[in-house]
Amino acid sequence: MAFTTSLQSRLMSSFLGERVIQSAMNPLQPLHRSGCPSPKDVSKQVPRALSNLADILFNKRNQGSLQTDKRKRLQKGKVSPRRPVPSHVPKPPYVDSRQLPGISSGPEVHDAKGIECMRAAGKLAAEVLSFAGTLVKPGITTDEIDQAVHQMIIDNGAYPSPLGYGGFPKSVCTSVNECICHGIPDSRPLEDGDIINIDVTVYLNGYHGDTSATFFCGNVDEDAKKLVEVTHDCLQKAISICRPGVEYSRIGKTIHDHAAKFKLGVVRQFVGHGIGRVFHSDPVILHYRNNERGRMLLGQTFTIEPMLTMGSINPVLWSDDWTAVTEDGSLSAQFEHTLLITENGAEIMTQC
Numbered sequence: 001m002a003f004t005t006s007l008q009s010r011l012m013s014s015f016l017g018e019r020v021i022q023s024a025m026n027p028l029q030p031l032h033r034s035g036c037p038s039p040k041d042v043s044k045q046v047p048r049a050l051s052n053l054a055d056i057l058f059n060k061r062n063q064g065s066l067q068t069d070k071r072k073r074l075q076k077g078k079v080s081p082r083r084p085v086p087s088h089v090p091k092p093p094y095v096d097s098r099q100l101p102g103i104s105s106g107p108e109v110h111d112a113k114g115i116e117c118m119r120a121a122g123k124l125a126a127e128v129l130s131f132a133g134t135l136v137k138p139g140i141t142t143d144e145i146d147q148a149v150h151q152m153i154i155d156n157g158a159y160p161s162p163l164g165y166g167g168f169p170k171s172v173c174t175s176v177n178e179c180i181c182h183g184i185p186d187s188r189p190l191e192d193g194d195i196i197n198i199d200v201t202v203y204l205n206g207y208h209g210d211t212s213a214t215f216f217c218g219n220v221d222e223d224a225k226k227l228v229e230v231t232h233d234c235l236q237k238a239i240s241i242c243r244p245g246v247e248y249s250r251i252g253k254t255i256h257d258h259a260a261k262f263k264l265g266v267v268r269q270f271v272g273h274g275i276g277r278v279f280h281s282d283p284v285i286l287h288y289r290n291n292e293r294g295r296m297l298l299g300q301t302f303t304i305e306p307m308l309t310m311g312s313i314n315p316v317l318w319s320d321d322w323t324a325v326t327e328d329g330s331l332s333a334q335f336e337h338t339l340l341i342t343e344n345g346a347e348i349m350t351q352c
Helices: 048-061 112-134 142-155 222-240 249-261
Strands: 003-005 011-013 018-021 031-034 104-107 173-176 179-181 195-204 207-216 270-274 281-285 301-304 307-309 315-317 324-326 332-334 337-342 345-348
Touching (some): 112 207, 112 337, 179 307, 195 332, 207 222, 207 332, 222 307, 281 301
Parallel strands (some): 104 281
Antiparallel strands (some): 003 011, 270 281, 270 301, 307 332
């Protein structure tokens, strides 16, 4: 799961701060969040009523284009009650607190035992994601996907990391069509031609493994297929340059350069993160061209998770405080892996 940037590029986890936008008087401004705003940050927290108004205005503003659009805009469904986790399954410290944990400073660098634990968590996350992908078909609801993912994770003695993180109500993120990330599983059935990102994180033996992929539902048009293909290629190209001593900024340049060849946008507000014993930690991984400092360390684990769009790169936050959609309703795709920096490059920890 991703981090976000604030107005002054203060880098926080997307699961680590108050939801704010540029102006409470203009609810359709791009989304920004900050857990610890700087003195210069003039953003204001969005009241619940105003956030609801943002949904209404957003839908009304795009009503004209809906009439000629082949694809219906994403609509909210009903969210089922939170699913229980057996008491014998170890839980991360943040569960049930409803408080967003502060970002952990310093990189996650592991000894041999820690690396093996990360491999186990990553492998399980990959297996769960692969299974979830087989469920994608017209007519299935994202809530049904969540139920299956939840059961598989707890059957393996692990905890679904998103569940209870800052109040997040489900065990997996399901982001359909224009949803950039953090879509909440609900009663909406998938439709023929949809694309859906499924973001799985598991907490196993005290370590998190985090991965996501975008899947096709039925017959997907060529433009959507190209978006998904390029997003996947961006991740693979970024992984290929990782090794000890490489600057983190090279990740963003690699992704941005490849996306630009196909005139696709790179979302800036959501970024990758360190991961291990904690869900989110340093370093912040930007997916666009940047001059941030810092170099990769041997034995370090972090995620890369580029989000590309066919149109606007600006997110708008729904009133559920999680679902982030593109400002213009254009399609978005994402892929994510957890990586271990080795002597020879990067080991993908989240693959079967």
